[in-house]
Amino acid sequence: MTALHTPAPAPARGNPDPAPRRVGFTQRLSRWDVKLSPYLYISPFFLLFALVGAFPLVYTAYVSVHEWNLLGGQGEFVGLQNFADVLGQAIFWKSVGNTFSIFVLSAAPQLALAITIAALLDQNLRAATFWRMGVLVPYVVAPVAVSLIFGRMFADQYGLINAILGGIGLDPVGWHSDRFASHVAIATIVNFRWTGYNALILLAAMQAVPRELYEAAVIDGAGRFRQFFSVTIPQIRSTMVFVVITATIGGMQIFDEVRMYDPIGLGGPSRNWMTTVLYLYDVAWGNQKNFGRAAAVAWLLFLLIVCIGLINFYLTSRIAAADGDRSAVSRRRTQALIAQAQAKARAGSRAEAPTAPLPAHAAALPDDGPPGQAPPGRTTRSTRDSGGQR
Amino acid sequence: MTTRTRITLAATSIAAMTALAACGGGDSGSDSEDPGTTGSGDGGDEITLTVATFNQFGYTDEMLDRYEEEHPGITVELITADSSEDARTNLTTKIAAGGEGLADIEGIEVDWLPELMQYPDLFTDLSDPELEGRWVDWKVAQATTADGRLLGYGTDIGPEGICYRQDLFEAAGLPTDPAEVAELLGGDDATWEDYFAAGREFVANSDAAWFDGAQATYQGMVNQLESAYEDAGTGDALDLSTNTAVRDLYDQVLSASVDDGLSAGLEQWSADWDAAFQNDGFATMLCPAWMTGPVEERAGGVDGWNLADVFPGGGGNWGGSFLTVPASGANTEAATELAAWLTHPEQQTEAFGNAGTFPSQIEAQTSEEVQSATNDFFNDAPIGEIFTSRAEAIEVVPFKGANYFSIHQAVQNAVLRVDVTGEQDADSSWESAVEEFNGLGLM
Numbered sequence: 095m096t097a098l099h100t101p102a103p104a105p106a107r108g109n110p111d112p113a114p115r116r117v118g119f120t121q122r123l124s125r126w127d128v129k130l131s132p133y134l135y136i137s138p139f140f141l142l143f144a145l146v147g148a149f150p151l152v153y154t155a156y157v158s159v160h161e162w163n164l165l166g167g168q169g170e171f172v173g174l175q176n177f178a179d180v181l182g183q184a185i186f187w188k189s190v191g192n193t194f195s196i197f198v199l200s201a202a203p204q205l206a207l208a209i210t211i212a213a214l215l216d217q218n219l220r221a222a223t224f225w226r227m228g229v230l231v232p233y234v235v236a237p238v239a240v241s242l243i244f245g246r247m248f249a250d251q252y253g254l255i256n257a258i259l260g261g262i263g264l265d266p267v268g269w270h271s272d273r274f275a276s277h278v279a280i281a282t283i284v285n286f287r288w289t290g291y292n293a294l295i296l297l298a299a300m301q302a303v304p305r306e307l308y309e310a311a312v313i314d315g316a317g318r319f320r321q322f323f324s325v326t327i328p329q330i331r332s333t334m335v336f337v338v339i340t341a342t343i344g345g346m347q348i349f350d351e352v353r354m355y356d357p358i359g360l361g362g363p364s365r366n367w368m369t370t371v372l373y374l375y376d377v378a379w380g381n382q383k384n385f386g387r388a389a390a391v392a393w394l395l396f397l398l399i400v401c402i403g404l405i406n407f408y409l410t411s412r413i414a415a416a417d418g419d420r421s422a423v424s425r426r427r428t429q430a431l432i433a434q435a436q437a438k439a440r441a442g443s444r445a446e447a448p449t450a451p452l453p454a455h456a457a458a459l460p461d462d463g464p465p466g467q468a469p470p471g472r473t474t475r476s477t478r479d480s481g482g483q484r
Numbered sequence: 485m486t487t488r489t490r491i492t493l494a495a496t497s498i499a500a501m502t503a504l505a506a507c508g509g510g511d512s513g514s515d516s517e518d519p520g521t522t523g524s525g526d527g528g529d530e531i532t533l534t535v536a537t538f539n540q541f542g543y544t545d546e547m548l549d550r551y552e553e554e555h556p557g558i559t560v561e562l563i564t565a566d567s568s569e570d571a572r573t574n575l576t577t578k579i580a581a582g583g584e585g586l587a588d589i590e591g592i593e594v595d596w597l598p599e600l601m602q603y604p605d606l607f608t609d610l611s612d613p614e615l616e617g618r619w620v621d622w623k624v625a626q627a628t629t630a631d632g633r634l635l636g637y638g639t640d641i642g643p644e645g646i647c648y649r650q651d652l653f654e655a656a657g658l659p660t661d662p663a664e665v666a667e668l669l670g671g672d673d674a675t676w677e678d679y680f681a682a683g684r685e686f687v688a689n690s691d692a693a694w695f696d697g698a699q700a701t702y703q704g705m706v707n708q709l710e711s712a713y714e715d716a717g718t719g720d721a722l723d724l725s726t727n728t729a730v731r732d733l734y735d736q737v738l739s740a741s742v743d744d745g746l747s748a749g750l751e752q753w754s755a756d757w758d759a760a761f762q763n764d765g766f767a768t769m770l771c772p773a774w775m776t777g778p779v780e781e782r783a784g785g786v787d788g789w790n791l792a793d794v795f796p797g798g799g800g801n802w803g804g805s806f807l808t809v810p811a812s813g814a815n816t817e818a819a820t821e822l823a824a825w826l827t828h829p830e831q832q833t834e835a836f837g838n839a840g841t842f843p844s845q846i847e848a849q850t851s852e853e854v855q856s857a858t859n860d861f862f863n864d865a866p867i868g869e870i871f872t873s874r875a876e877a878i879e880v881v882p883f884k885g886a887n888y889f890s891i892h893q894a895v896q897n898a899v900l901r902v903d904v905t906g907e908q909d910a911d912s913s914w915e916s917a918v919e920e921f922n923g924l925g926l927m
Contacts, residue, residue, distance in 0.1 A: 164576055164579075164580050165576060165579055165580060165599070165600070165602070165603050165606070166603065167580070183923060184923070185923070245755045246755045246759075248755075249754070249755035249756045249759065250756055250904075251749070251750070251756040251759070251760070251765075252755070252756050252759035252760065252763060253755065253756070268905065268906075270754075270904070270905055271904075271905030271906060271907050356751070356754060357751055357752065357753035357754045357757075358751075358893075359569075362900075362905070363896075363897035363898070363899075363900035363901045363904070363905060364897070364901055364905070364907060364908075364916070379573055379576060379577070381889065381890035381893065381924070382890075382924075383576075383599070385580070
């Protein structure tokens with residue numbers, strides 16, 4: 095396709111006289127159509143984003159540099175005072191610590207569990223849809239109901255879990271007095287709700303992994319675990335990055351579970367399980383009624399999430415790159431094996447089909463293809479680049 | 485988790501829009517019909533009045549239908565929030581949005597009234613010479629600003645008695661008859677020391693604790709201070725580190741709770757507290773009138789509950805609500821009329837029968853219906869009579885300023901740390917409360 099287009103601009107570039115460039119309105123319209131239409135097609139998202147995403151962000155920034163009482167409304171411009179006030183409050187830092195702790199305690203086991211469940215669901219199961227929908231049930235249950243049920247389970251004196259612990263001769267755990275225990279309890283509620291949800295996303299990615307790879311792996315003598323780590327995980331890498339990032343954002347914004355964990359809902363008497371969003375809520379609607387400071391907290395949280403997102407992205411892309419080398423080798427090998435196996439099995443014209451995508455695949459992996467092997471697709475692209483732009 | 489937030493947001497905005505639509509409907513109705521007809525009440529003036537309450541105010545559809553019949557052209561809609569906390573957030577958020585979407589009549593609990601009293605312009609002045617003498621004096625005083633504006637009509641009040649388990653009393657060798665129990669706890673001159681002394685006797689002979697938790701007990705005690713955390717004259721916060729009156733109560737309740745082991749170490753409304761009702765966790769608790777409902781709800785199947793006409797340290801009031809008319813409403817006059825009707829002794833007597841909310845109207849309190857009311861769950865205790873006598877015993881109306889809630893919470897947190905979670909001792913927990921207080925930046 096690209097090869098067909100490339101010659102077209104070349105004569106235009108070669109002709110120094112601008113006169114022949116004059117084109118009819120219809121032509122111009124069609125050129126605008128080509129240039130503008132794609133942007134118009136995607137514009138609804140950006141318009142909507144500007145309305146419900148960017149505007150609140152900017153307005154929050156505006157609020158954060160003013161005195162702003164919940165009931166009294168806008169006050170004076172105070173610059174960065176609100177940020178200084180928030181950063182000076184010990185509870186803010188405690189809430190950040192709590193958020194991280196709960197996030198780590200929930201995200202790590204959640205992803206490990208989700209990927210395991212997804213791998214199990216990816217097998218040939220009887221009534222697969224039933225099981226697959228089953229893991230989504232916790233997600234459908236209202237968060238408040240989940241919190242109520244778990245609240246009963248994690249009660250200190252008459253709670254189910256402490257009763258079981260007592261039954262097997264262990265000391266009861268102070269779910270509401272020990273800081274770490276409270277984080278574990280809240281992380282459990284989060285995991286209950288979100289593991290199945292993430293498992294389904296990962297399952298969808300696993301379903302898209304070409305089955306030939308597994309066949310080839312089996313021919314190579316790989317067991318279930320080896321298949322999982324050497325084929326499944328590298329193949330669903332991009333989905334995992336997505337899940338990790340959404341889990342991070344969600345983990346930083348955790349609210350419902352913490353709010354419902356005790357009757358007052360502000361993180362306990364020592365704020366042992368007050369998260370940053372809960373702190374924001376307390377500042378805005380609770381005791382301080384200070385929208386200015388709450389807006390400052392919101393922005394600090396936003397910056398924090400961006401920071402963590404970047405670190406996350408850096409780490410996952412490093413892992414992805416490291417994995418990429420390994421998988422590229424194995425993929426090439428497996429595809430060669432597929433070709434061989436199929437060639438052996440049914441000799442003749444059928445064998446061409448699997449070999450055909452081989453160079454294209456190699457080209458798609460930027461750094462792997464040896465220079466000599468550079469396929470035609472690549473060269474056309476570079477010619478188009480130089481011809482069309484300069 | 486982002487999705488969750490969005491769902492919450494969506495739900496909130498839908499709720500807000502519904503409320504808006506309800507109000508908008510009323511507006512447009514009255515606007516379009518107004519020019520054509522003169523005078524109200526002849527069926528031409530169609531308006532919808534919304535009443536926002538929480539929990540149970542005891543207003544039934546039949547009651548509202550009656551009002552609609554008496555006032556042709558007026559439709560009354562009742563919006564009920566799940567909890568007072570929800571209602572408070574809803575109210576403050578909508579006030580912050582300029583009053584858009586507020587109901588014509590908003591129910592407000594006495595605990596969050598002070599913060600709203602700072603902005604009297606947001607509400608219609610309801611003072612009406614004709615209604616003078618309808619409520620107990622202190623109820624009116626709570627909703628009256630310094631310059632004499634009345635922001636809310638009183639609905640119910642929370643006079644406190646002592647709920648107790650007569651079966652546990654009997655097992656521990658204490659008297660079980662309500663009159664004898666009242667005497668045991670000190671009778672008319674009951675003090676907190678009497679109450680705790682009886683508790684020490686009880687716990688020596690029983691496995692159960694004496695009361696549910698220090699937090700609830702402290703609440704009853706601090707409500708008897710005239711100005712606990714703030715200067716009644718200026719409204720300024722008192723320095724907590726030198727607040728000896730509060731510190732005394734704090735020490736008293738914690739030494740009884742922890743040192744004497746009278747407390748079951750429960751935080752009210754927690755899952756443990758709920759479960760303790762079924763597990764004979766404690767024998768007594770402070771009982772505002774509205775608390776009889778929650779106790780019955782949690783202690784279903786337990787036979788021994790009774791109610792004693794006594795309260796340590798003089799009478800006490802815990803909770804109670806008001807009906808206010810936000811000034812931003814389109815039909816404030818009609819809404820005021822409805823609020824006055826709803827808080828009329830007759831309707832409040834009916835509401836008491838419906839939801840157990842003890843009326844704040846003198847006439848309603850003395851009515852035959854209220855006086856003869858009994859509660860079979862509390863072994864046929866004459867609750868009408870008892871709570872009337874408890875309401876009469878209330879002498880002190882605590883001053884609650886704009887910062888009452890925050891300071892009170894700091895102290896309650898300190899109480900919880902010692903009594904429930906046990907992570908600190910009384911002294912160090914008090915230090916933390918002072919720190920928290922200083923963090924509020926009120927001094």
